[in-house]
Structures are given as structure tokens and as C-alpha cells.
Amino acid sequence: MAHTLSLPRNARPSFPASFPVLLALLFAALSAGLLLDALLAQVDGERGIAPVAASSDIEVNGVEVDVRGKSAEEARENGWREAQRKAWEKIKGPKLADSQLESLVSAIVIEQERISPGRYIATLGVIFDRTRASAYLGGDQAQQSSAPMLLLPVTYTGGTATVYEMRNPWQRAWAEYQPGRSPINYVRPTGSGGDSLLLTSGQIQRRSRTWWRNILDQFGAADVLVPVAQLDYRYPGGPVAGRFTARYGPDSRVLGSFELEAASPDALPAMLNTAVTRFDAIFRKALADGKLTPDPTLNLGSGEIDPAVARLIEIGRAMRARENALLERADEIAPAPVAAPTATPDAPQVLNRHTVQFATPNAAAFDATLGQVRGIGGVRSASISSTAIGGTSVMQVTYAGSLDQLAAALRGAGFTVNQGSTALAISR
Template sequence: MAQSFALSRAQRPLSGHAIRQTIAVLVALAIAVVAGRVLQAQVEGDRGIAPVTSSIDIDVGGIEVDVRGDSAEEAREAGWREAQRKGWAKLGGPSLPDSQLESLVSAVVIEQERIGPRRYIATLGVIFDRARAGRYLGGNAQRTQSAPMLLLPVTLSGGSAMVYQQRNPWQRVWAEYQAGSSRINYVRPSGAGGDSLMLTYGQTTRRSRLWWRNILDQFGAADVLVPIARLEYQYPGGPVKGYFTARYGPDSEFLDSFTLTAKNDQDLPQMLAQAVTRFDDIFEAALADGKLRPNPTLNVGGEGADPVLQRLIEIGRAAQAQERAQRAAAAAGETGEGTSPTPTPTPTAAVVSSYVVQFASPDAGTIDATLAAVRATAGVRGAATSSIAIGGTSVMSVSYGGSLSDLAGALRARGFTVTQGSNALAISR
């Protein structure tokens, strides 16, 4: 006897539409998981090197000594004393006995040393206490510093260009550099997190002031310094030739260049440390010559000023003009002139309002050009981007002394095609 079985709703086969919906959901979940891992991988990794805390003491490095003694310990002590004398001479200090000179030294840094039974060969650094040594050095110990300068150390090697994308020897020597005695106020990012996505070699070739202002504001810097190290390995385990170029500013202006050579990979850190000292000398010389000044085109000025602040400024100017007119009228009355003075009209401050303006932004150049054109429009007090979408639609906030319709007419006079909404405009060319 045939038996019939009724399938429950949960046991019924899925329809074609339900299967497609299920597959679409699974694909979307897979894409979200993969995209999340990719974005996480872009900011993860062993790439951040925190810069050392800069001491205000006076650091003199790269001092070479070759001293003999009755024992290894005596040779080493004699080498350290000779390094202190050489370091003091580099600073231009007066002649002092060794006992007094030792009281000015905070530390001796061993850069490289070889110790024999009766011989000591080393490259040392000597750190002098600024408080104690400053009275002997005079003006050499107290010098004004530059404005905060963002540092982008670029490494060119093997056909690739790298800044903070991963840890590298060039980044490390700059992070370990004691910049307290330098006249340059270095702003050294660690390279961790989002720094590696923002501070790239491509950023050094951008000319857009808007891009540079956004980056410099995040790090509290006024301008940028770009020390470039191009490393060429002659053969595995052989010499490494370094071509170094100093550039600065948003236009990547050339300052100076030099070449150094390391015998092998083991001598590479020493060569790079020597290059950092050379770069600091180049930047200090540029500062002394007046070249290393913050680029004035990076200053925002009053272009993006708050509309409320603009309104207060206008009211203050109007009040000052009214007071001057009243004083002039009072002075004319005291002189006894028979004719009544012509009343001076009180200037009326225009009401400054803030409006939202949308515009197409296929690239950074279009953003800059649109901002410049809007700022040059009659009646516009300021314009600043509030949202940037490269390849899409960006948004700016425009401060205008008039109504929205007046702003639309002024923009049309500048050659824009304007679409007016309730409290916003959309412009295009």
C-alpha cells in the first residue's frame, strides 16, 4: 500500500529565488571578511619605530681614536679622554684641563670599538651637559630653532621607494638621532598605524596645498623636509653606495646632495648615521641662509574663517567707523562752525551666512581649481572643504555676504552651472 508523506515547511526544497538570495548573502559576507582583513593588513605589521626623546644636551659624534696603553683598560680610558678633548675642540670651546672637562661630560657613546691587549681603536660620541658647558660656549650653545618640520625619510633601493611602509635602516637612524642640539625642530612620526598609508613617497611629489595642509595639521608641522637615500648594492656582501639628496617644501625644492660608501652590510648603519649628521648640517645651513622658511602658500589664512567670527569682525569695524564719525561731528561743533556738518552714513555690515556647495572632484587639481574660483567670487568671504571624495562629489562650506540666490548668481557669473536647492548649491563647469 502506497504511503504518502507530507513535507513540513522546513523540509520543502528551496526555490530558485531563495537559493540565489542565500548565495548573494554568503558572497557579501565573504567579501566583507576579506576586505576587513585587507584593510587590517595595510596598517598592521612590524613597521613602527618610535623616535628617541631628544635631549637638550650637546652631542658630538663620529670621533675616531686610536690609543695605546699598558693594559686594555688604560688604553680605553685614554681613548675616552682623547675623545672628550676632540669633541670639545669641535665645539670651539676654550682650553680646559681633563679633570674640568670630565665634569662637563654627561655620557660617552660607543659607536664602534675594537679592544686589544694594549690598544684601543674606536669611534665614539661625547655628550656634554648644556647647563654646565653652555657658559664656556657662549652663543654656540643657545641658538634659535626652526619652525616644526615634518620629516619624510625616503629610501630608494631595488627599484622600490619606501618611507614608513615597513621598518628600514634609514628610518631607524633618523628615529635614533639625538636632535636636541640641532637648530632644526624635527617632527618625526613613528610610522605605525595610519602613518604608513598617509606618508608615502607619492606624497612628496604632490603639489596640492590642500593635501599638504591636511597632513601637516595632523602632525602639528609647518613645512616638510625630505632626506632621500638611494642605496646601490654592488654585489651580495660587497660595498653599498649611498646617494643622498636633501629636499624640502611642498614643491620638493633641492638643497644639496652628497655620496657615501659602506664597505659591506655591517657598515651600512654607520654610513647612514654619518649621512644623518650631514643632512642636519645641510638643513641648518639652509636655515641660516633664510631658505628653510615655512612656505607661505601652506598658510590657510582667513580663507576658511568661521562665519560667526567674520560677522563679529564686520560689526566691530562698523562700530569703530560710527565712533569716528561721532568724534568728527563733535569736533566740528566745538569749533563753532555755523553750517551743520553733513552726516556721515553709518556703514551697514553685510550679513555673512554659511552655505553648503557640492561640486564634482575627479582629482586633487580640480578641487584646488574649484576652491580658488569660488574664493575669487564677489561677496565670498571664505571657502573650505568639509568633505573630499576623489572621483566623486565633494562638499565645501562657503561664507557669503548675502542670500543663497545672490551666491548662485555670483557663481553663475564666474562660469559655473548652478543648481539651487533649499539651503545648498551644486555647481559644475
Template sequence: MSDWAKDLWFSPMTMFFRSSPRFAPRNRPLVWVLGTLALALVAALALLGPARLWAQVEGDRGIVPVASTSDIQISDIEVNSTGADAAEARAKGWDEAARLAWKKAGGPAMADGVIQSMVSAIVVQREQIGPRRYIATLGVVFDRSRAGQYLGGTNGGRKHSSPLLVIPVLHSGGVAQVYEVQGPWQLAWAHFRAGNSPIDYVRPVGAGGDSLVITAGQPGRRSRAWWRNVLDQFGAAGVLIPEARLERQWPGGPVRGTFTARFGPDNAYIDSFTLTAKDEAGLPKMLAEAVIRLDQIYAQALAEGKLKVDTSLNVTGQIDPGIAALIAAGQAPEQTAVPTARPSSAPNDGASASPTPTPTPIQAETRTFTVQFASPDATAVDSALGAVRSAPGVKGASTTSLAMGGTSVMRVTYEGDLDTLAASLRARGWKVSVGANALSIKR
């Protein structure tokens, strides 16, 4: 760099440092280094643009799950065929795969044309295409409406689970991830055809805000309010946490995977197993096999009654019926015995005593109100929800907006008017401000 260029770029920086006694002229190289770093930072910002600094939810991180149909899929069919050209060799390989898959599924002997009419898709697991040769591992999908009568029909009366959210946690290289990047474990679950499983899987795409809501730390949370908000966003009643922990022996060598089936907001352990792939090329096949085995574990747990939805996730404002009966008995006025006959001294006019009519209780109108509350942490959220839900007359309360460190909002279904709800919360130690169809509460 020439002297005039140095003076142009670094004269302001040099004047600053010369004014300080800590930086003498002999330290001019240090000034040049700091100026160069500042110039590099400005150039990087100009090149990348400020939008790249806000990439919390950007990037190719979503994988759309395959259609969850009830078709019959037969995987791991290996074919090796030849032909006049690559297209003919591939066509022969696919026809051979359909015959082998039909035989593997236990179907009766049929003509190739009949078998082909029941094939709805070919899944390419691995293929090598040469000028006149085709070597591949394929999966064949048969249409259940046409092939089910020969292969055992549908699932019949098998028990099905409630909708369960899947959080596939991958531990690899000392890092735990879910949807932060397009990982192989998420890809294996996205490619799993769950239509024939008794488990009703809810598999998020993982794009956009999914990577912020569902993280590897979510299974460690115990707050039912947090879990309820996450499950409500995906329409699920419970959660499944299939974990995969990959250990590579050496670069390019075997990959050992430990897979654990967990369930529920408490991350309860069900079962685990290990698989090994010879190298990185065999990793997708190992993960696909692991997903199938985990599905079998979850199906067995469902059949044994272990896969029950945690009732603590469905907390509402309803009072236990037994407690409600005791409260009603304590508030009811004492009943005096009603004589069934007139006193002997009174003349008997022949009229019988008529029963006293029981007054019909008047049901208060059920309304929906908005309640704002401070939420510095998860404990404050649970405390506010618990206090509102325990108030008499509250039918339900759920958060509609969470702002950690700020003010959150909940929607309350209440049997009564707004002033009565405010008085009930004041009796529980809250400072209440009444607005237009809304309350603001704080301690």
C-alpha cells in the first residue's frame, strides 16, 4: 500500500491513537493492523448485506414428509438387469423388482401384467446405471385397494394412537440437533411411510419457525404449559422422542448408532438398540432400518397400554367433581324437615301437603376474556395460568402469546362477567386492572 493510501485510510485512526499517550508513533504498525481489521469488517458487511445477519429461520432446513397413505411398501429389493441400452435395462430392473416384491409380500402367483397393474410407485433406494446394465436397490409400493385382498387386507380393527408429535433428536459429533439443518435423521423420518402404522405420527416439516419452537432442548423441559403450547401448534395430543446417537470409529470407517425410543413430556424411556453401518454410504440404510424398528417399539408399547397420553397436559379450569360436591354441600343452607301431616290440634280439611318446588339454578353466560400478565420466566407463566384456572367459574385458560421477559397474553373462558373474574383474582393476591373485555394482572 502506497503512502498516500495509508494516509487516506488511516489518518483518522492515526490521529485518534496519537492523541492517546498509550499509543506513541513507534506503535504505528498496530494502528495499521486495527485499521485493516475495521476495513475488512466494513467490506464484509457490504458484501454479505445486513439481511444475512438475521438468518434465524432462513436456509434449506425443511424436509417435507412423504404422503402418509395406507399403501403397502416392500423395501430392499435388489435387482441386476441388462438391456440394449440404459433405459431398457432400467425398465427390466423395475419389472423384476415388482415380481420379487410381490413374492416377498407373500402374494399368490400371478402374471406380470396383473402385478404391474397393482404397483403405484417405485422407490429408488440406490441405483447404478451403465450403458447396458442396471444395478439397484428398490422399494415397491402396491396400491392397497387392489392388492389388499391378496396380501391380507387392511389393518382391520388394530388399535390406533392419538396424534403424537415426533421430535427426532440426533446426537452427532458432540452436537444435538433437530431441525437446525437438514439432518439424516430427520430425512429418515420424513421418508418413512407411516400409513400402515398404528401410530398417528405428526411430523413437522422443520422449515421456518419449526426450528425455533422444536429444539433438542425441548425434551428436557418439564413445564406442562410450554408443552401444551407446542403441541397445540401442531394439533398433537402427545409427543414421541426418537433419539439417534452416532459414533464414527474413524473418518470413512464404521458408524455405530444407538437408538432410543422415548415418550411423553417427561422424556420417559421405553427401549433402545444399536446398529452399525460399514461406512458413510451405508448410513441412510441404517437410519431407515432404525426408524422401522422404532415404529415397532412404539406399536408394541401402544398395544401394552404404555403409550397413554399424559393427562397433566390437558389441564383445564374444571374443578374435580368430588371437590365441587363438597363445596356445594358446604354452601347449601341447612334444610329443615318438612312435616308430612298437619298437627293433631289443627282441623283436617282433607287436603294433602304439596311438595316444595326446587328452584332451578340460573346458569351464568359463558364469555371469553383476554388476560395480560408479566412473564419473566417459565415459572411465572405456570403461576399465572394456575391462578387463573383455579378461579371459580373459569372453564379454561390457555396462552395465545408468549413473550419471555415481557408481557404474555392468555385467553380465558369464564362463566360470569369481567368484574366478577377481576374480584376473584384480587382475592388470590393479584393486582388487577380492568379494561375493555380484558384484564391486566400482576403480583
């Protein structure tokens, strides 16, 4: 015979007195786990763009030439000589003979060129050796240098502000910038790992000296520079208007502003490179006027790290340690680099930019391939222009040689190379 238990209608099940506390603790644990997963997801992925190694050489980009000659070779030589003269004028050097100028040039960077049997049209970059050129530039070497300045390039487009949350053209322009003779001591984060959590557009609006001091200490900087780019895409494929503002310090003081316009999205990188040069001029003038001194209020306070900042720093360090481990693993399997060609004063080294596609089935393969290409002799820099984890990514390689020579160097490093007329595709 079945027995049933009946309860009075007004009876309610009873729980231990500690049940609300246990429920709250359980909810807090779940929330913390979800929050940690969200933070790790935010700092993971391909966000960083490693800055190019800063060189003390004097680099002048965007020199346009249009010259003629009896042959293609003669026209090209004439173009290089004219580019050297124009670049020397840009940095306000004294008048020198062509033979003297050639002895100061360490490299010619070919940005774009068109060659015909008797004409040479190109956009070139000229790199002057700082040690040899300083004898003619004189007083420029004696100028003061700024304290280390943390650089936070902010982009406003489509109503959204980004810094390092995702890769963007403004971040890339600063990462690839060569300060050359600039007295500004730029501290350029890679933007990977915890940088996307610490360095945000919201941080720019904070006035807390404690927050700023803790962040600046992580990067060894004394103050902060904020170049702001507001980009307005008029319509798909149409002009891009840029409004640029130079800000400085924890109070976001304005140092200057200007406007530029690109004819199309394809011309945007060139416009941003011009903007970077304009910003450097603004920062230089501020330094000369005594406005770029570190804010003394950043050194005030107890020195205790805010718990929220400490947690973000901890996550960032963990991500950076993982990235370093991947790079070390890539270095272990990387072949010995091929000796780079030596540039002589009488024979400037010619640098060409080549497009290289490479298979990236996962993040480890991406990091390993990029590290190995950068380690090949003759490679001046290798920057990513397109990332596709699980597919094919694209890098732009600045190399001291032709496309054929780069292909040979890559084959010597153990890559399988498929060569096209203007690009290479490599794989393992």
C-alpha cells in the first residue's frame, strides 16, 4: 500500500539559515569565472603590431622624382641622385656636391617606381647615416631630448574610439614610424596582451594620478602623448577626411591640431604617415617651448597600486609571458640567419618592399613564421598587413635586394616558396 506525505497548505520548505550566504558565494564564484574568461578573451587574439626597431639614422620618406636618361639604368641613377638632393634639402642640410651626398647615404628605400627605357618615375625614401651626416647638420645633434613618453594613438571612426582593442591603420602608422633625428623619446607599446585592457580610450579621460602612475611605471615612461585621429569616410571608396589633435599629459592638454584628406581608402596609409610626421613636429615644438616636461603631480601619492590596475597588470604579464614563450620556441627552430649585405658609403644599400603571403593555420605558426622572416639576413623590417588565422596572412617585407634574392633567402631558411611577378607565397 502506497503512503503519501501531505503538508499543510501554508507550509513552506525550510532552508538552512546559511543558504543565502552560500547562494551569494556561488553567484560570486560564477561571476568571477565568467569575468576572467571575458578578460582573457579580450586580451587574446591578434591585436598587437610590434614597432619597428628605432634607428638613429635619418630617414626621409615620400621623395618623388620624375627624370629621364639615355637608358633605363641611367634614368634610375639620375632619379636616385635627385632624390638624395631633395631629401637633403628637406632636412635643411648645407649645399653639397653629389659625390659628398652619396657618401652620407646608407640606403635608398623604393616605395614605388616605374621604369621605361628612358624615364624613371618613383617615390623613394632616403636614409642618411647619422654619424656621417651630423658633421654637416651640426647644431641639430645638441638639441635636448625629452623624457620617455608613452604613446597612445587614439582613433575615432564610425562613432567608436579605439586604441589597441583591434589593429587599425593609425596604430600601424605609429608602429612603423622611424623617429630618426626626433628628440622625442617615444615609448610605443605593441598593443598585444594586457595592453588592450590597460590602454584604452577610457583611460585617456581619467584624471587619477594613481592610475596613470601605475600604468606609466609598467612601460618605463614619465608622461603620456596622445595623438588623436578622427577619420570620416565620406562614402565607400570615396575620400577620407582626417581631423588630428595632439594631446599631452594626464589632463589631456591640447598642443595643436590640423586636418588632412585622402582621396580614397587606398591613399589613407600615406595620409596617416604624413600625419605622424606633423605630430612629431608639434611635439618637438612643445619640447622646445618647455611644454613637454613631465607632470610633477604624477610623482605624488602613497605609491600603492590600485587593486583593479594590479589585476589588469597581472593578466597582461601572463599574456606577455605566453607570447615570449612562443617566440622562444620559434627561435629554437629558426635556421641561422644569412649574412646581410654590407652597405658602403659609395654604394647605398637599396631597400625594396615586397609582399609575402604565408600560411597561418594557428597563432603559433603565425608567430614562428614572422619571427623567422625577420631573422633572415637583409630583412630590414617585416610588418603584417593582413591576418587570417586558419588561412593565409600577408606581410610587407623591407629587404635589401630584389624579389628573386628574397625568394632565394627564404628557400635557404627552409621555406617552400612560390614566386609570382610581384609577390611571394611561402609555407613549411
